[in-house]
Each structure stands twice: as structure tokens, then as C-alpha cells.
Amino acid sequence: QVQLVQSGAEVKKPGASVKVSCKASGYTFTGYYMHWVRQAPGQGLEWMGWINPNSGGTNCAHKFQGRVTMTWDMSISTAYMELTRLRSDDTAVYYCARDKGWDYWGQGTLVTVSS
């Protein structure tokens, strides 16, 4: 069965970086784009970007350009999202989700940015 399993919660200081992983199983990893979405506490969903695991191509929302890097490791069917220069308002749950219907989501990774 299809699963997206994300890495565990992180606590970071302002200015640091965080890298969240999303391990896919149960399907051909290169057959689907992977999107990243975040949700700050009590707030709505925010699209961050996607990666094409087949080509490595990426596209991210304008507000994250220069701070977000999306990568992948085909050998272990894992996508990564790294966010740099963290601020307190980056505190959120970060999700990965499979494209083409967004039928599967990761369980979410809480990233807390606090001094």
C-alpha cells in the first residue's frame, strides 16, 4: 500500500535550517511529483512547492524562493524539503503529498522555531 512517512519533529533556533524528509513506498517514486505544504498553528494550508523526482525539476512559491530547496534520493525513494534562515513564523506542520489527485499525504512534521 502507498505510504508517505515523514521525519520526526524538530526544534530549531531562528536563523538555522531544517530538512524534512518524506519516504515513499508502495508505488513508483519517479511517477509522481511530490508537493510540500505547511500549516502554521491555527492557520490555513500554504503551498510551498513541488519536485519532479523523475527529472529533479522543482517549482516553489514565490515567497519561499531563495529559502527552500527541494531534493530527492531516488535510491531510497525519499524527497526532502530544506528551509533555511528560519524565523518564528516558520513554526508549522510541514506535509508532503503525492501529486495526481493528492491522494496520499505524509503524516506531517512539526517544526518549531524558537530561541
Add this chain to the structure above:
Amino acid sequence: QAVVTQEPSLTVSPGGTVTLTCGSSTGAVTSGHYPYWFQQKPGQAPRTLIYDTSNKHSWTPARFSGSLLGGKAALTLSGAQPEDEAEYYCFIYSYSVASYWVFGGGTKLTVL
């Protein structure tokens, strides 16, 4: 960048019908925006109900349907159940200088 608007909150009676809408600041929402609808309950990850305007997943209850209505994407719930109380987000594809996706602010649906 497009701003996607949804009703902040709606209330429906059990067994009743309600329509949630999703508009874009850039103009009419069309099938080319590939509208999605997600349901999220407290403490849970979102769940996709509708994709590409009106397509359902195997887990999407039959009482939910997606459409285009008056220049907006719409999610209609016919025969509301208590378990349908949740936050609903629309999500659309857009393009200006580059392509991007954007969420609406969400609609809190109360079944009462």
C-alpha cells in the same frame, strides 16, 4: 499572485444541503485551474475529497460533489452528516510569470 477566497464559515443542518465556493482574484475559476477540495478535521492531516473540479477518490462520500458555478469552484454537500463538520480548503493552479498553486483560506463547516 492570485488570492483565493472562500466563505469563512457556514452552517448546515443535519441532512441538509450546503454549497461552499472558491473564487479567484484573477478572474473566473475554470477547469484549467484544476480545483481541488480538501477536508481537514482537528489534529488530522488534510484529506483530498475532490480533484480536477469534480473527480472523487474512492473514499469520497457520494454526498460530496464538485463543480463550477458562476465563475467559481464549488463543493456541494447533500445530506450533511455530523462527521462532515470540518474545515474545507479549496486549492487551485494558477499561472502568471510562472505556474503556482494556491490555497483558499478555508471554510469552517458546522453541522448543527
